[in-house]
Amino acid sequence: MNKAEFMHVMQQELRNLNPADITDILADFAEHFANGRANGKSEAEVAAELGNPAEIARQYLDGIGEETLEHSTSPVSDNKQQVDPISANPAAAGTSPADMVPPVSHSRQPTVPAGRVKGTALAIVILINVLLGIPIWISLFSTLCGFWAAAGGIGVASAALFTAAILQSGITSLILALFGLSLIALTILSVILMVFLTKWLFVGLARYIRWNKKLVMGGNLA
């Protein structure tokens, strides 16, 4: 690639910037080519050292350069894989060495290799479960079953009231029907409540089981 080609690609890629900025940026690169020539380098050599013009242009556009930073002659390795959520953050434009490299401190470091079970942790988890976990969960689920039974009971009662209302006549029938209606409303309400309660309880149980596994496996399942 010679100077003209390089400048042409840059200009094309920068077309969304305002004209004054484009002129300014291109002048920097024209100067670089001139200095390269003064140092005895060919246009092709200077262009190769500068790198890919499209990628340099992109650095101007979004303020965050990606592959451009890799020298064109050095093997471009697994940059893409190493881009973590932090570097994907557009606010990273003004990065300092401190805030750009949290991978070390933030990455999860398994203290125990996967699969190896810590003996003491396992014993403690079993003890906690036998003494506390299992009884508590059984009572929670029993309570849940009881609530469901209650909701069902209210439903049956409302049906019974309606049957009675049909068998009766006059003011008694009306009163029974109204009672039945209010009980139906109560049934619907409790079923809705119970659905949520059941869901939460199962989610809670799943979390509890995961927490137990984590304790035993040393954080590998986090």
Added chain:
Amino acid sequence: MLNIQFKKGVLELCVLSLLNSQDRYGYELASTLSETIQIADGTIYPILRKLAADGHLSTYLQESPEGPPRKYYSITPQGRRTHQELLIDWQQFIRHVDQITGGDLP
């Protein structure tokens, strides 16, 4: 290879360090840095522009004995402050990495 954001931040620190001692022009900065850190020369210009836009650098043109006038970059007082902060961050970071790689951590 190192994280891109990481390298970019380090480049800002390097540019400010080079300019801390004396004013330099783009080609000079680019070739100095690409000699030591493996980067494409072109990478330096967007960084210079950003540093100038943020008030860390100022620029002026100066005639050169060979060829057209050169754009020189000069560090501003704000740039010196930023340089100090980045330098401290960097040294802290290096120390932490040393601790981890040297096995000084539990």
